[in-house]
Amino acid sequence: MRITNLLILLWIALVPAAASAQPIEEKRVSFAAGTSGATIRASLKGDQITDYLLGASAGQTMTIDFASSNPAGYFNLMIGSDPAAIHIGSTAGGHFNGVLPGSGDYRIRVYLMRSAARRGETTDYTLTVSIGGKATTPTPAAPDYADGLSGGPDWWQVTGVSAGDTLNVRAGPGTKNPVVGQLANGHRVRNMGCQMNGQTKWCQIEFPGDQPLVGWTAGRYLHEAAAPPTQAPASHEARGSVPCAQAAGQPMGSCPFRVARGSGGTASVWITLPGGGERYLDFRDGQLVGSDPGKSVSHTRNADLNMILVDGAERYEIPDAVLYGG
Template sequence: MTLGVIGNLGAGSVAAQERSVRVEFSRGQSSTVIRGTVRGYDGASYRINVRGGQRLAVTMNSSNSSSYFNILGPSGGEALFNGSISGDFADIIVPTSGDYVVQVYLMRNAARRNEQARFTLRIEVTGGRPVAPLPPDFADGLSGGPDFFEVAGISRGDALNIRTRPSAQSPIVTRVVNGEILRNGGCRMTGQTRWCRVSRPDGSNAGWAAGRFLIEASN
């Protein structure tokens, strides 16, 4: 295990010395499970080589609610996934080939108290067929868009599921029907699906919904 400072730990944390580990799958396997511990300002980084167009999925379970993970691309810079904003599950199509870094860290408040987090990471890489880039106007809409959405396009008698995570396999928070208004918390691509973080106008029932059933609210 080598020691080094890698990238930016993300919102609410500070740069610190980290354990840096190269992740390699066993022959014939596409995933691995890693168990570890972070304490205070000391984080852990896991490097994995991924080809452009492959799917990188990461799930973390932790004993400390103030611990999160980020994903950085080969060039570093801004995180492709920020766990303190998006939660403990990431599912992305990587844009370019290279080493991607999964960083596990404690938020500043917990790090200052020298708290500890025992965590389990599941890292999976699948696929391999490059995907076409999103049109600029569509890609720009992922982080912006209207303040409110209207649910539309749901079949008669059916409803749109709002889920705890941006995945069709995640638990359902609530269900909404055509015409209901939802607050827009930002959208992102998970695999080939556009998912949007939404909630009711009063902030309740927050979760993720499939973006193809959301249009800009008229009012």
């Protein structure tokens, strides 16, 4: 009888939480005839999320301005249903202006940070978006997977990775080599040649950026692609800064970072160190699972902050928004 009562109480406790979950509301944006933009005024409460969808073409320029009455209100910009954000408002601010890397639907996601959403806070916001410029027409080319050991295209695109997962980049051609980074579907990397290791074809790649990632990955996940747009230094890569300190007792400063995300808290974060180089942090389901080879790391949480300690001295505070994109 006591077990039955406990189950009933547990069910009662869980029902409100399940009922409070808010689906993402999608709204299609259209521009009035003769115009190239639109202004939207609306509001959100708690964990409500609104996605504004609008079509655009590669080579066009999109400009977004966002103002929120609540400082916890932000927007992210994504391509279609890809969870990797081009722009993360919580770290990059309420303005975006850039040349679009692909054609199709773009998704502007408006939301409240998790801490504010849990408190049931509200926000009134104004979202202004415009699209201009001419679309570019890509030169058609036959698909080419990494099926050769020499030559091949100048650029690969990562494809075929399971949803929510990332592709390991290793220090050498084989799974026994340490992981030096990770990539998500859609990332474009430079082809530096392939070789066999047993029955598996491994390709050396370079992921461009201020601190390029160079390593080896399985060729079956690489597909021929055009070079990434020169206006966007790295496809689907988000950037910002996080609080950091390099020694025990040192006051927190600010370190630039870049992040490549899968979904559901799967993310690879590279933090630029003040003395040069980068610190690599690997997350799965929001949990730290790895760092640079030979480093001792620990992970604790404080509200929406992930508190990372490396070798008992380096400290980093990484918001959930960096890992989840909002």
